Amino acid sequence: MTDTADQAGTGRSKGPDASSTTAPLPKGLPPDASRRLAELEDRPGHKGMFTSDLSVNEFLLIKEVGFHPLGFVMGSSIYHLGIQTRRWSQSQELSKLTEAMYEARQLAMDRMDAEATELGADGVVGVRLDVNYYEWGADTAEFIAVGTAVKAEDGRSYRNRQGKPFTSDLSGQDFWVLMQTGHVPLGLVMGTCVYHIAHRGLGQTVRAAGRNVELPNFTQALYEARELAMTRMQDEANELEASGIVGVRLEEKSHMWGAHTIEFLSLGTAVARSTGDFTIPQPKTIISLDG
Amino acid sequence: MTIRDEVRQAVTALAAPPPPTSGGAIRGTTSDLTIDEMLLLHSAGWEPVDFVYGISWWSVPWGAWQWTTGEVQEASSAFAGAATQAAKQLRESCERAGGTGVLGVEVGVRVSSHHVAIELSGTAVRRVRADQHRFEFVSDLSARDFVLLDRAGWWPLGIAAGASFVIAPRRTAREWASQQGQNAELPNLTQALYLARERAMERMQRSGTTMKADGIVAVKLREGRASSSVRVIQFVAIGTGVRLRTASHRSIAPEMVVPLDERLRQFDVKSLRGSSPE
Numbered sequence: 013m014t015d016t017a018d019q020a021g022t023g024r025s026k027g028p029d030a031s032s033t034t035a036p037l038p039k040g041l042p043p044d045a046s047r048r049l050a051e052l053e054d055r056p057g058h059k060g061m062f063t064s065d066l067s068v069n070e071f072l073l074i075k076e077v078g079f080h081p082l083g084f085v086m087g088s089s090i091y092h093l094g095i096q097t098r099r100w101s102q103s104q105e106l107s108k109l110t111e112a113m114y115e116a117r118q119l120a121m122d123r124m125d126a127e128a129t130e131l132g133a134d135g136v137v138g139v140r141l142d143v144n145y146y147e148w149g150a151d152t153a154e155f156i157a158v159g160t161a162v163k164a165e166d167g168r169s170y171r172n173r174q175g176k177p178f179t180s181d182l183s184g185q186d187f188w189v190l191m192q193t194g195h196v197p198l199g200l201v202m203g204t205c206v207y208h209i210a211h212r213g214l215g216q217t218v219r220a221a222g223r224n225v226e227l228p229n230f231t232q233a234l235y236e237a238r239e240l241a242m243t244r245m246q247d248e249a250n251e252l253e254a255s256g257i258v259g260v261r262l263e264e265k266s267h268m269w270g271a272h273t274i275e276f277l278s279l280g281t282a283v284a285r286s287t288g289d290f291t292i293p294q295p296k297t298i299i300s301l302d303g
Numbered sequence: 304m305t306i307r308d309e310v311r312q313a314v315t316a317l318a319a320p321p322p323p324t325s326g327g328a329i330r331g332t333t334s335d336l337t338i339d340e341m342l343l344l345h346s347a348g349w350e351p352v353d354f355v356y357g358i359s360w361w362s363v364p365w366g367a368w369q370w371t372t373g374e375v376q377e378a379s380s381a382f383a384g385a386a387t388q389a390a391k392q393l394r395e396s397c398e399r400a401g402g403t404g405v406l407g408v409e410v411g412v413r414v415s416s417h418h419v420a421i422e423l424s425g426t427a428v429r430r431v432r433a434d435q436h437r438f439e440f441v442s443d444l445s446a447r448d449f450v451l452l453d454r455a456g457w458w459p460l461g462i463a464a465g466a467s468f469v470i471a472p473r474r475t476a477r478e479w480a481s482q483q484g485q486n487a488e489l490p491n492l493t494q495a496l497y498l499a500r501e502r503a504m505e506r507m508q509r510s511g512t513t514m515k516a517d518g519i520v521a522v523k524l525r526e527g528r529a530s531s532s533v534r535v536i537q538f539v540a541i542g543t544g545v546r547l548r549t550a551s552h553r554s555i556a557p558e559m560v561v562p563l564d565e566r567l568r569q570f571d572v573k574s575l576r577g578s579s580p581e
Contacts (some may be wrong), residue, residue: 030382042497044498044501044502044505045501046499046503048505051508052508053514058336059515060512061508061517061518061519062517062518062519063504063507063511063518063519063522063524063542064519064520065521065522065524066521067520068444068448068451068452068520069448071451071521072451072555073328073557075552075554076554076555076556076557081518084522084524086500086524087497088493088496089488090489090492090493091486091488091489092482092485092487092489094484094486094487095483098305100392108486111486112486119488120462123497144526146471146536147528147533148534149489149492152489154493154496158524172363177530188557192559200317248330253354258397280470292558295560296558296559297562297563298561298562299561299563300562300564
């Protein structure tokens with residue numbers, strides 16, 4: 013299944029250096045960002061500090077599993093989405109839009125990665141991906157990735173096999189549970205597919221009027237679009253040599269394209285078993301007596 | 304009476320000293336904490352005292368939004384001024400009420416073409432056995448977060464905030480034409496907004512450094528349209544500065560539990576803070 017798709021949209025480099033263990037140089041971090049990040053770090057004559065968008069609960073749980081937050085990191089990209097003609101009566105993937113949605117998110121995530129690398133982080137937790145639209149930008153959207161860069165306190169490296177800090181959209185609570193069960197996150201993986209769903213022809217509409225029938229073209233189109241998005245996400249996880257993907261979400265949005273064009277976005281955190289023996293603690297069952 | 308006059312009147316009324324209390328006893332407690340939060344606070348040796356405010360309005364010179372490109376410096380400095388002033392008022396109001404700290408602070412930021420207004424409101428608290436009356440902290444954390452932090456050896460210091468206002472640059476006709484129908488990143492827009500976000504964060508960090516914090520937790524990055532022009536975007540970063548008070552971080556040793564209730568009750572900070580008027 014994982015070998016079938018990936019015709020369009022996945023722009024991640026698959027070159028030989030993707031697997032090298034050295035940290036890639038952050039590319040094009042703007043000076044203002046470098047200055048802000050430099051202020052976070054300890055150096056002679058300057059006491060650094062951390063910033064984090066984690067709640068107090070999450071902060072304490074991250075500390076509990078031996079990580080310390082380093083800084084709030086982010087990346088963004090304002091992207092002009094291209095135009096692709098759609099055939100009214102044909103279901104098809106709009107590969108140009110798929111590419112745009114993927115690349116813009118990737119740019120935002122790469123910048124967030126670069127900020128985390130600059131801080132010497134092992135990973136980024138609580139990653140959120142957002143899309144903003146502004147009134148002044150027709151066909152443009154801002155893609156944002158934010159999260160909290162963390163570093164292991166025991167000095168062990170938790171970077172993934174691409175030498176990059178791991179990224180994860182898990183909350184502090186989920187991260188704690190994941191570590192308790194002997195897994196480590198490898199990276200936030202995503203797959204997207206922008207799909208145009210054919211309108212029904214006149215004959216079909218008339219035949220279906222007043223009856224209970226399945227609408228095969230709608231069913232098939234939605235099914236295929238979801239499969240494409242999921243497959244692409246799985247391909248990314250395979251590249252990271254993950255043993256699984258947790259916390260998968262499948263989001264459907266029409267953005268600004270009208271009802272028949274939908275983006276299917278699947279997102280999840282690729283994980284792998286960590287070395288060493290782990291016994292999963294038996295959770296205590298409770299019944300609360302209130303309410 | 305205009306709104307401005309009303310606000311002035313309200314501010315004067317708030318600034319006036321409270322009616323004298325008999326025998327130095329604290330008046331009846333007013334607080335927006337729930338019973339659960341009160342209990343938790345008491346368990347940590349604290350009690351609520353009064354509901355306190357700090358409000359500050361700063362004017363932005365006429366024309367600041369229109370005749371600049373890039374960052375709107377006047378608005379950013381008005382924000383910084385209003386934030387400092389509002390925090391000072393909140394602190395004074397807390398001290399007048401006999402508190403030594405403020406919890407659960409709601410931060411309201413209003414920006415219009417002529418002014419920046421910052422409104423802080425929260426519950427003043429004090430130690431039950433008060434041997435000292437030194438002012439200790441302001442925080443937008445809930446009472447529960449405060450107790451948890453305290454258990455882990457951390458202590459809140461104050462609210463760190465920073466803002467930046469940016470006018471989104473226009474694309475040139477040539478750029479616009481070359482991008483029609485294409486997939487392309489817009490570098491100047493990306494950079495303008497990216498830098499504005501970074502600046503808001505940087506200013507928040509500076510205010511954290513000023514209070515000698517080890518870190519800032521629960522950072523919220525708010526963004527949206529500012530003033531009447533659609534091209535002006537505001538970024539506001541707010542968090543609570545914390546410091547490690549003990550020699551090292553203390554483990555809170557959480558346990559895994561599975562609630563067997565049919566209806567899983569999700570924890571909601573809003574519900575702990577009581578219903579807010581908004």
